[in-house]
Amino acid sequence: MAGGGVGGGANRAAGGGVAPGPRGGPGPHGPITVMTWAPQDTGATNKPGMPALAQAYARSVNAQGGLGGRKLNVLTCNDHNDSVDAAKCARRAVKENAVAVVGSYSQHADSFFPVLEGARIPYIGGYGLTNTEFTSPLSYPVNGGQPALLAGLGSALADSCGPVTLVRPDTIAGDQLPPLLDSGLVSGGHERSHDQRAAEDATSYDDQAGQALAREGTGRAKAGCVVPVLGDRTGTFMDSFRRAREDHPGVRTATVLGSVDQTTVNASGGASGPYEGAYVTGWYPSVGDPAWDGLKKLIKEQAFGDNDVDAADAGVQTTWIAYTVFRQVVESLGDGEVSADTVRRALDDGLEVGTGGLTPDLRWTFADKLASVGFPRLVNAEVTLQVVRDGRLVSAREGAVDTTRTLQNADVA
Numbered sequence: 001m002a003g004g005g006v007g008g009g010a011n012r013a014a015g016g017g018v019a020p021g022p023r024g025g026p027g028p029h030g031p032i033t034v035m036t037w038a039p040q041d042t043g044a045t046n047k048p049g050m051p052a053l054a055q056a057y058a059r060s061v062n063a064q065g066g067l068g069g070r071k072l073n074v075l076t077c078n079d080h081n082d083s084v085d086a087a088k089c090a091r092r093a094v095k096e097n098a099v100a101v102v103g104s105y106s107q108h109a110d111s112f113f114p115v116l117e118g119a120r121i122p123y124i125g126g127y128g129l130t131n132t133e134f135t136s137p138l139s140y141p142v143n144g145g146q147p148a149l150l151a152g153l154g155s156a157l158a159d160s161c162g163p164v165t166l167v168r169p170d171t172i173a174g175d176q177l178p179p180l181l182d183s184g185l186v187s188g189g190h191e192r193s194h195d196q197r198a199a200e201d202a203t204s205y206d207d208q209a210g211q212a213l214a215r216e217g218t219g220r221a222k223a224g225c226v227v228p229v230l231g232d233r234t235g236t237f238m239d240s241f242r243r244a245r246e247d248h249p250g251v252r253t254a255t256v257l258g259s260v261d262q263t264t265v266n267a268s269g270g271a272s273g274p275y276e277g278a279y280v281t282g283w284y285p286s287v288g289d290p291a292w293d294g295l296k297k298l299i300k301e302q303a304f305g306d307n308d309v310d311a312a313d314a315g316v317q318t319t320w321i322a323y324t325v326f327r328q329v330v331e332s333l334g335d336g337e338v339s340a341d342t343v344r345r346a347l348d349d350g351l352e353v354g355t356g357g358l359t360p361d362l363r364w365t366f367a368d369k370l371a372s373v374g375f376p377r378l379v380n381a382e383v384t385l386q387v388v389r390d391g392r393l394v395s396a397r398e399g400a401v402d403t404t405r406t407l408q409n410a411d412v413a
Contacts (some may be wrong), residue, residue: 004115006127006351011242020148021323021396025280029069029070029335030070030072030142030156031066031070031071031072031073032066032071032072032073032099032330032338033065033073033074033097033098034054034072034073034075034097034099034100034101034102034103034326035075035076035077035089035092035093035096035097035098035100035101035102035104036050036054036074036075036076036077036101036103036104036218036319037051037052037076037077037089037101037104037105037106038050038051038078038079038104038105038106038315039078039079039080039081039105039106039352039404040078040080041078041079041080041339042081042201043201044081044169044200044231044380045081045200045231045232045233046125046217046231046232046385047105047313047315047396048308048359049308049309049310049315049316049319050103050104050105050127050315050316050318051074051076051077051078051352052303052306052308052309053101053103053298053299053303053309053319053320054076054102054318055074055076055287055321056298056299056303056309057072057074057093057189057298057302057319057320057323058072058073058305059302060298060301060302061327062190063196066135066172067327067330067331067338067359068123068330068331068333068334068335068360070330070338071106073384075092075093075098077089077092077093077095077127079106079112080398081107081141081200082087082108083108083110083111084111085113085351086106086108086111086112087108087111087115087222088136089112090111090113090115090162091110091115092113092298093116093119094115094116094118094119094121094272095243098121098124098340099121099122099125099287099338099339099340099342099343100121100123100124100295100326100340100343101116101121101122101124102124102125102319102323103124103125103126103318103319103320103321103322104123104125104126104319104322104323104325105126105129105315105318106126106127106129107130107137107171107173107303108174109129109130109131109132109133110132110172113132113138116138117136117137119140119340120138120340120341120344121138121340122138122139122140122239122340122343122347123136123140123144124140124322124325124326124329125140125141125142125318125319125322125323125325125326126139126145126323127145127258127314127315127318128141128143128144128145128146128147128283128318129145129146129148129173130145130146130172130173130176131176131374131375133377134139134147134370134374134375134377134378135374135375135377136204136377136378138344139377140325140347140362140364140377141377141378141379141380142318142321142322142325142380143283143284143318143353143357143359143363144378144380144381144382144403144407145236145378145381146173146176146177146180146229146256146281147180147259147375147378147381147403147407147410148281148283148378148381148382148383148407149231149256149257149281149282149283149383150177150180150181150183150184150256150281150401151180151181151183151184151187151381151383151403151407151408151410152184152281152383152385152401152403153181153184153187153227153254153255153256153279153281154181154182154183154184154185154186154187154188154190154193154406155182155184155185155187155188155401155403155406156184156279156281157185157188157190157225157227157254157256157279158184158185158187158188158189158190159190160214160222160225160252161190161222161223161224161225161252161254162221162222162223162224162225163191163215163216163224164185164190164193164196164225164226165193165194165196165212165215165216165224165225165227166178166181166182166193166195166196166227166229167196167198167205167208167212167227167228167229167230167237168195168196168197168198168228168229168230169197169198169199169200169229169230169231169233170197170198170199170200171200174197174275174314176397177186177229178192178193178318178412179408179410180410181193181227181411182410182411183406183409183411184291184403185409186405186409187405187406187409191311192337192353193227194215196208196212197376198230198233198237200231200233200300200374202232202233202236202312203235203236204236204239204240205236205239205240205241206244208240208242209237209240209241209243209245212226212241213226213241213244213245213247213248213251215376216248216251222253223248223250223251223252224248224250224252225251225252225253225254225282226241226251226254227253227254227255227258228241228253228255229255229259230259231259232285232317234259234260235260235264235267235268237400238253238268238273238274238275238389239268241253241274242268242269242273242274245274252277252278253274253275253278253279254276254278254280254294255280255366256280256384257281257282257283257314258281258314258315260275260280260288260367260393261310261312261314261393262312262314263310263312265388265392266391267389267393269393269397270391271322272391273391275388276388276390276391277387277388277389277391277402278387278388279385279386279387279396280316280386280387280388280393281315281383281384281386282314282383282384282386283285283314283318283359283382283383283384284314284317284321284358284384285357285358285378285384286384286386286393286394286395287311287312289357291356291358292311292317292358294356295311295316295317295318295320296311298320298395299347313342317358319337320395321355321358321359324353324355324356324358325353325355325362326343328351328353328354329343329346329347329351329353332346332351333346348364350363350365359380359382360380360382362379362380363379364377364379365379369404369408370404370407370408372408373409373410375407378407381402381403381407382400382401382402383400383401383403384399384400384401385397385401
């Protein structure tokens, strides 16, 4: 992994060239500084569209006079999928007087959350990779993260699959995935999945694909299902899986959005590729839903030609929703000071925000339904179920599925 500083986008103060606020704070009408971070240019999962969308959002807001007359200053940071750099990103947010970290992606919660918590900086709209994002009092997630995606996927697979093998990264974040998938499987009367670890930055997964297929056996009433959840490396796994599955034509695949999108399906051969018939769970409506028109308009006006910013990317979508939340927080403060403390207090005092139908209305409390299983900040457990049909990722059922009850039975201790 790359180290030695935040690097990349970290050295650029975004927001149309707006300089960071003074060390003593922005004042009641000075610029509002926030940070968005994500890994870029690494050998594992990369999410360059998230900081790029944040910068485009700042350009749009500032062209219209800012947030309540205050300029929005977006700092970006590359955490390199590295715990040391994730902590450096957080320390930079503190140094630059960021009032929040908004719409970001990092699997290194144990490195960055202590820094943010020490400075009492809220983390709004993280990608939902780690359990800490659903436990920290400074976290305000907009989706159900990996817990909801995997619980919903397990529920969908329980009736249609024989043995289920989960192929996931051999990382701390990866260690949290098996009990979540199993919660959905078990709720549907299915046995638990087989947990198969894999390197998150491998260039080939021939051995892992062979092992997963060998486990499916023959003569079973239902063909098995292989569930790769390897982020950007899911496509690499599927290349290996395609070659290995010739003797196992009935074995199906399934995964979660963020590991697969329409671009991935196209690149793998579309209707003739290994994803055909695969279930994919996501957090939000399909990209064709009119609720995304605001995001598409922003991309067209402020990020046209930037291939990193794709309206169908779950990271870009999460960042858009996170900034939608942040804007409403600032608006709720009126002419008052915008600081980490006032942003956090507005959220903690029960502010309810709408996202135009992209999620349920959001409101964060510690008395929510999933506190009993260790997810007190998980306030949106809805997922959508999609399927690859004729090479296209389409809705498998109308509306969203609430995974709250499934997660209440998850063994995540």
